[in-house]
Amino acid sequence: MALAAAGRVLLQAGSRLGRREVVDGARRFANKRVEVEADEAAGIAVMKLKNPPVNSLSLEFLTEFLISLEKLENNKNFRGVILTSERPGVFSAGLDLMEMYGRNPAHYAEYWRAVQELWLRLYLSNMILVCAINGTSPAGGCLMALTCDHRIMADNPKYTIGLNESQLGIVAPFWFKDNFVNTVGYRTAEHALQLGLLFPPAEALKLGIVDEVVPEDQVHSKAQSVMAQWMAIPDHSRQLTKNMMRKAMADNLIKQREADIQNFVSFISRDSIQKSLHTYLEKLKQKKG
Numbered sequence: 001m002a003l004a005a006a007g008r009v010l011l012q013a014g015s016r017l018g019r020r021e022v023v024d025g026a027r028r029f030a031n032k033r034v035e036v037e038a039d040e041a042a043g044i045a046v047m048k049l050k051n052p053p054v055n056s057l058s059l060e061f062l063t064e065f066l067i068s069l070e071k072l073e074n075n076k077n078f079r080g081v082i083l084t085s086e087r088p089g090v091f092s093a094g095l096d097l098m099e100m101y102g103r104n105p106a107h108y109a110e111y112w113r114a115v116q117e118l119w120l121r122l123y124l125s126n127m128i129l130v131c132a133i134n135g136t137s138p139a140g141g142c143l144m145a146l147t148c149d150h151r152i153m154a155d156n157p158k159y160t161i162g163l164n165e166s167q168l169g170i171v172a173p174f175w176f177k178d179n180f181v182n183t184v185g186y187r188t189a190e191h192a193l194q195l196g197l198l199f200p201p202a203e204a205l206k207l208g209i210v211d212e213v214v215p216e217d218q219v220h221s222k223a224q225s226v227m228a229q230w231m232a233i234p235d236h237s238r239q240l241t242k243n244m245m246r247k248a249m250a251d252n253l254i255k256q257r258e259a260d261i262q263n264f265v266s267f268i269s270r271d272s273i274q275k276s277l278h279t280y281l282e283k284l285k286q287k288k289g
């Protein structure tokens, strides 16, 4: 119920944005920040993140992404989604720092609800989610990948993935942490989260953050072939199994969703945390100069 209500709010927000949907022969639809190549006959869609320059998860991006995902969820012909970036090199730079810096508490609360919604929708999706990680994927970008059923990363040592929040002076929320612990195990998570480590593909594979590392030009074909394997499993048994594995963790957030929002708002509003974010943003700018 809570999920459905939040979804409606996002849909309303989406229509307020007034984006015109572009339909290309029923096989492709797009809003400004997400491109969907939908092969209804095959039952597979490719969702490409396209929020330049670095696919940060801004409020507008989250709204558009959730609307696109919901369209696919509502069409029973779609059984699988491949998530990837329209801009190879960066899968996603994670949460948009500008949504968490210098804003007011009401904005922080609205933003955090949308971030929660993204995680819940992806984590509990009945569809098969395969992540084709064709670039760097820190923090919230890594979280998106962690919600998927299978992760394939491009074999480029320049790309990294992980939860680096502590390097920014912020803390990965408990549900980021739970998703990570369930993927890599407690000790690895404890170590990586405290240090805010980002891992290149070979190490990410060793730790189980990703399931496969393949040459960069094969990420998409590999994602398609993995999807074909998963599609061969009957939906009902796969979905019931997925739900059995994931429901408890998602319920843990659902039951304390409002408290989590309040925690986030009071944490992110602290002067010391705003100062840390300021320093980090300056560092990002200086890197350029």
Ligand SMILES: CC/C=C\C/C=C\C/C=C\C=C\CC(=O)SCCNC(=O)CCNC(=O)[C@H](O)C(C)(C)COP(=O)(O)OP(=O)(O)OC[C@H]1O[C@@H](n2cnc3c(N)ncnc32)[C@H](O)[C@@H]1OP(=O)(O)O
Pocket: 053, 054, 056, 090, 092, 093, 094, 095, 096, 097, 098, 136, 138, 139, 140, 141, 164, 165, 168, 170, 171, 172, 173, 263, 264, 267, 268, 281, 284, 285, 287, 288
């Ligand atoms: C007690 C606890 C209670 C509650 C929990 C509390 C808090 C939890 C809070 C939050 C959790 C947050 C999770 C996150 O996802 S935080 C985001 C982490 N992301 C990063 O650290 C990535 C930062 N970016 C980079 O490292 C690089 O940009 C890159 C490697 C992704 C890409 O490098 P490039 O060289 O290709 O591009 P840049 O020149 O660096 O960037 C271009 C442009 O984009 C801006 N930018 C980069 N990342 C972000 C971002 N995440 N959000 C907003 N903007 C971003 C960057 O500043 C440049 O802007 P300008 O062109 O200079 O304007």
